[in-house]
Amino acid sequence: MKQILQSFKTGITELAELPSPKVKSGQVLIKTTRSLVSLGTERMLVEFGKASLIQKARQQPDKVKMVLDKIKTEGLMPTIETVFNKLEQPLPLGYCNVGEVFAVGNGVTDFKVGDRVASNGQHAEFVSVPQNLVAHIPDNISDEEAAFTVIGSIGLQGIRLVNPTMGETVVVIGLGLIGLLTAEMLVANGCKVIGYDLDDTKVEIAKSKGVIAFNPLKGNDPVKFVNSHTNNVGADAVLITASAKTNDIISQAAHMSRKRGRIVLVGVIGLDISRADFYEKELSFQVSCSYGPGRYDDDYEFKGMDYPLPFVRWTEKRNFETILQLISTGKLDVKGLISEVIPLEEYDKIYGDIGNSKSIASIIKYNENNTPEHTIIVNKKENAPTKGGIGIIGAGNFTKMTMLPALKGTNANIKHIVSSGGVNGTALAQKHNIAQSTTDYDLVLDDKDVDLVMITTRHNLHADMVINALEKGKHVFVEKPLALNNEELVAIEESYSKNNGTLMIGFNRRFSPHTQKIKSLVGNAPMNIVATMNAGAIPPEVWVHDMAIGGGRIIGEACHYLDLMVFLSGSKIKAVCMNALGENPAENTDNASILVKMENGSTGVVNYFANGAKSYAKEHLEVFSQEKVLIMDNFIKTSGYGVKGFSKLKTKLDKGHKAQFGQIVEKIKQGSVELIPYEELINVTKASFAAIQSLKEGSWVTID
Incomplete structure (x- = not known):
């Protein structure tokens, strides 16, 4: 299928060929007929993409600070590589989509194949959209009119926050x-509406719709104009829908408001607010969030959990339906706003000079004879090796930033990469010479040329994918964790015992030269190990904290250091006891300490903290054994004390990924990926579950 993408690295807006998405559970697959270009938002993205690195940095000072902190802890070159990898990821444009339902996912009850719908889908021939972001289109509305649904909802949500009453004066800037x-x-709604803009054409359109509109460049001072039309009382409310960097707009809004007036920001402006302006009038100010309640809430948008109507009357979906109702009844006339209808293939007529476009609304028209193709050939490989074929499932940050760069130069024979939307997978296939990009996970499992399946998806998908791959006779690498609970682990063990495939978890840190050096210096003697991860805070709404999806940070990441203790001590974990920060420690698993007993008598402590400074090194390891002390600092420097013939090892940041993946590529050619004994993989996974159990029970938990 074809989709419009924006590159933040090159600034190019392109019409890319991508695999069509497959319909997901709780979603509908829509065959697009029309989409509307949001000139304001998309112009901003296109211009940001075309900006130089220095200009990008000036626009995002918060990101610059993060980069500087990363340089301090990880070094210049790894940071530069990370920044450029981020910029290389193309951004799909668009969020005003209209089309016909092509397929419905499991759990969808409100839609059927053939329904005409509006959604926040992108500029693509096929989109898979969660059902709470899709609305039915009334029969008397054309596809072009329906394309205004989502962008109209943005304005509607601003109005709902202003909460205007009949007869009030509202200014739209x-x-x-x-x-x-x-x-x-x-x-x-029965309001007296005053509006102003610097474009005469837009002012005239507003006047035709009953708005008292003017252009400030023609001699009208906005504040004086509003006061003169309100008997010097001022506006009851001001809605700011402009996009500008200046602070003048918020100042004007304050000065033209009456006492206790309301100001709502829908657009993007400078917000250097004068306290005196707001204090003297007791003004209220609020920023409107997109389409309405539910936006950016994964429970609502992706899990399909609707807010009860008696308590949240207007969700984003109900706002969509309201806009469609207004268009259907003639109260909102959008036909006159359409400047042009352009075939998708001629997209550059819109985006080629979008910075100077005078259009009000540009509509993209799609070919109605399209059918979905879930796989595309990105790179033809005439003489590809037949042994050690690899299929990668997952094209997120780990695959992009860590795994594929580490596989570079290993002669890995990667035939497929799977991504849910097709965008990320195709971009990575182009960069890393991967033969095919697909959204069809089953294609990889059924391909006889694929010997190794590498799984890097969200954690809740790992167990089922591992089992499915093993049952297809594949060898499996899965980025940690292997599973999220004992039930999943038991199912994996049963499948492993019945099939011939081998298994490897991405416990890369044991392959680091620093870890290898420590191991060579202490052997398997009893030891004490103290490991500290300054993991950094992740907002509570991020999926890794959801125990059903991410499993939490102990199961999802602290398992690395449980594995390190097994490797360094040469012994499996016997028991664990975990405690966490705060009055309700069971609710704070990303600030915890885990005591570890090994079967050979060694002991360890894993400190996993998310409340430290990001400018401080992320990982620290101390090993005490045989009157020796070895200290590893962030996989850059290892120092030895009391160790004959060794004082220091220093490298660039090396967490062992390159060595791990290099060995996997060589091993798979021999028909295995078992770099770590299977029993150790299971032991570490069980230990991570036991740590959570220990926290809940407040006692030591023995590993079976």
């Missing part, structure tokens, strides 16, 4: 597409 739609809805 910025009469672009969202501003014009907002102003017309306010007029329909």
